[in-house]
Amino acid sequence: MTILPQTTIDDVRANVRGRVWLPADAGFDAVHRPWNRAIEQRVRAVVEVADAADVAHLVRFAQARNVPIATQPSGHGATGRASGAILLRTAGLNAIAIDPLRMTARIGAGVRSGELQRATATHGLTALPGSSPAVTVTGAALGGGLSWFGRAFGWMADSILAVEIVAADGTTHRVTPATDPDLFWALRGGGGDLAIVTALELQLRPAPSVFGGRQLWPATHARQVAEVFRSVTETAPDALTLWLELLSFPGAEPLVAIDSTFLGDEATARSLLHETSLLPTPLSDTRAPISVADLGTITAEPTDPGPGASRGELLTHLDDNALAALLDEEIAPLMTLQIRHLGGALAQPSDSPHGALTEPYAVYMFGVPATTRVAQSIAGRQAALAGALPTSGRKPITFLNPGERLSDALPGSSMRRLRQLKAERDPNRIIRGNFGILD
Template identity: 60%
Template sequence: MNAPHLPRSVVRGRVLLPGDTDFDAASRPWNLAVEQSVAAVVEAADADDVVALVRYARSAGLAIAVQPNGHGATGRAEGTILLRTGRLDGLKIDPATRRALVGAGVPSGRVQAATAQHGLTGLPGSSPVVSVTGVALGGGLSWFGRAYGWVSDAVTAFDIVDAEARQRHVTADTDPDLFWALRGGGGDYAIVTAIELALQPAPRLFGGRVLWSAAHAPEVMEAYRQITAVAPNELTVWLDLLHFPGADPMVAVDVTYLGAEREARDLLGPLDHLPRPISDSRRAMQVSELGGITAEPTDPGAGLSRGELLTRLDDAAAETLLADPIAPLLSVQIRHLGGALARPSDSPHGPLTEPYALYLFGIPTDPATAEQVTVKQRALADALPVSGRKPLTFLNPTESVSDAFTPAVLTRLRGVKRRHDPRNLVRSNFPVGG
């Protein structure tokens, strides 16, 4: 592909070509451990720009990879025009109908800030800087997934530009197959410029993090298992084994509860019998403050991740997780699932029946450390009761859609791709073709 000849006049937004001063920064993925070699970058000003770009790409025989800010990049965009949708940042909240119209570039934190004013919430994850549209296209695990299911389940419509450069409004009635594929099957079928999202009531929220020395990890793990065994769907509890550079190992419990503080503290009673924590940030909060619970980085950085789904967290699994220090990993996170996530879902992922998710993360400071991180991740996954499937948004660059979907679902997704984009003009981070 010879996309460097892309005329700057094709769109009103900024076009960056190799050799331009800002090209390297504009083409860089969020995960700096991923090498992303693209032929051009287009920062679309609006949906009309997307139409113009698709029309040009069709005539020139080029492909387009779409990324608001590079989350989830896998390095599979080589040679494409990288479309940045960050300027598609429209956001409208209708509190009467509990609906939000969310532009493709709008981050989760901005939606939460807007919905909080009305006692409502979207389905936010742990990071406030990821795009809501990107998360929804991958299915999406939320703090409130136990209460309301996949993030994609809350999407009621998509505004798209299809591979023939037509703007369309896609719903379950207008195009059931495409609507189904977009609700968690990735971004391989069309370019999404906005989504319509159903909002949920959240008049009260309690949440925060409790942190202990890792010396207390066995007691914390046991309390975590007790709490999650009987937790109502409104309560979400994650456990984190942490080892930050230059600090002693620690263990944390992160919580959110859609309800009153007194109810939450009663449900979390086993934590009160543990040794005195290093810190405890739990309190009544606004849904706009959720990003502060885990305090994930809000700037790009290098990382190596591996996600899995656990079929159980029994004595043997708990002992395996705690048997050795997590180093060279930075964190080992266990998320309680279940609830609405396990209910029927008309989406590519379907119901998520595994009770826990596992997320293993390390920083590849050099090639030797990168190898050690990967070996540690593999060893833990091999020793734990994992199901073999994982959410699309948990995949790392070495994995593919076959790690997320069943063969039957993949066959259906590939059929949608062939019908709507037979020239493979739109390229996602995890293409359904392989």
């Protein structure tokens, strides 16, 4: 990897309002690392921009020197493709403007899901948040984005109304279906390999009341809980979302949980979930009327960086054989195994690279690779489970792991269209997403 000369970096520092770090600078080790500490990335420099003008200057600088730029607002989703690039941090692009009458939000590319939810909650509105409040909205939406409310409203990307970008030539644009339909299509779920997003305009949804939380049992009840989960999801309205969680933390007894949200009142939610009340008494039950600002607390995902090894798959069904594959053995060395109920609006037509998500369930498997041996054991367990489950052969972009490609998530027709756009819009491959269109 070529080290950028000091005179070159001085030029960047003189023309951006944000901060710049070189590998020899104090603090570089902290700012260049991704969220997933198991991923190594050796970057030429880190630039934390202050505004879109900084981004435009940096892209023109990189284009003139044929140096790629990799954008990681919060470091989530890193795959190692940032190595050899200038790492762009957009956490400073954190403005949020809510228009409650139009039910829209304009947000900077660094805004995290929890921050947006706190802003929308004051107006009785919601965006489409995922399980973690720490993930940036832009990062999730560029990958399509699965949400607690996806069954009601579709992909996160389906809610994008406009995208503000810096193109590979350093020019700024506001991309809409009218101004650039091809790029607008690509940015709504085709990954981050075509342009650097500086802001999004999103359609918000009404959420006057939401009910949600977690019911938790010892894993000795896992079969009963899983069967109730399957039964409820077979008839659940689109406003109701359930996720089944198998949990195995070091030094603790295995657990099983049902996490749920309902866009509506408590009485209706409890009626729809009445089968869970017939199960053995749970160890805990946090379900209650909940603010959309607090949805990130349901699964209690870590909000600090750490090492992880994940694998996601889409399931064509959840029959007795699938439940046996999930439950006949403990999930260890995995720490969590999550089954998400999909369907609803996610299965409807979508003018996005993913298109309709017709599979009714998704599985997400996660472990902490504390050592090389543990990492190998985790990968083996994930592969064995994937081989035993009725997988469809594709997966959402946000579920891809570093060993996979964009083509593992998107249809061939979408990949051909994206490749053509990459060749036209970024022939020098200056923009480098976590997953490359041409890889």
